[in-house]
Amino acid sequence: MDSTNHLKNLVVLAYSDGVFEESELHNLRNAAKELGVPIEQLDKWIADADNIVLTLPEDNAEREKQLISMIKMSTADGYFSQDEYDLCLRIAEKLGYDGLGQALNFCMNESNLKNLIALASADGKIDDSEMAVIEEAAENAGVDKARLAEMLAMGSEFVHVIPELEEDRETQLIQMLSLAIADGEFTADEYQLCKTVAERLGFTQTELDMIIKLSFQGKIELDGIREVDE
Structure with missing residues (x-):
């Protein structure tokens, strides 16, 4: 999966509870820099977060990498909301990633x-x-x-x-x-x-x-x- 879709997926996750926390925006901007996506483009996606469709990767290694990023994004504000937890679980089910449930529970417990x-x-x-x-x-x-x-x-x-x-x-x-x-x-x-x-x-x-x-x-x-x- 290319960096554009990966970052858009992170935007979807960060907005899954209907609000962007400052810590989440900070992490999104850091992710944009790492992935080489212009901040201006990121700001457009943030403004249009309601209309972005989640795009799932096909490569197993890329799936795991993206899921780990999503978990980190979910816990960036210090609380793992039920909406964020449910979204991660739905993604895990779609990807057939059996190990994510345990990882999600760990993140929730640490939070x-x-x-x-x-x-x-x-x-x-x-x-x-x-x-x-x-x-x-x-x-x-x-x-x-x-x-x-x-x-x-x-x-x-x-x-x-x-x-x-x-x-x-x-x-x-x-x-x-x-x-x-x-x-x-x-x-x-x-x-x-x-x-x-x-x-x-x-x-x-x-x-x-x-x-x-x-x-x-x-x-x-x-x-x-x-x-x-x-």
């Missing part, structure tokens, strides 16, 4: 891990209970200790990204809950951190409990870990 670190770092420090949750989430997300150390060192630079759409906010909360229960348990510390996340995302404790009950039937027991607000 959520960054949000956890940002949240825990918001008060300038990460206490022991928060660190325990983060370390467990990192292990569940497949993030090794060296990568986690890098992320923790950058904790103050991470921003907890809150999606605009309620559907995406609920998806983010469910994904973070999934990380918390991946080891088969849900501790009081994990519940409190998820409660903080839920509040940041605009959900009440009652709504959080309902999401837990509906999404994780039989997997999470709230008795004994839930502290009822006065």
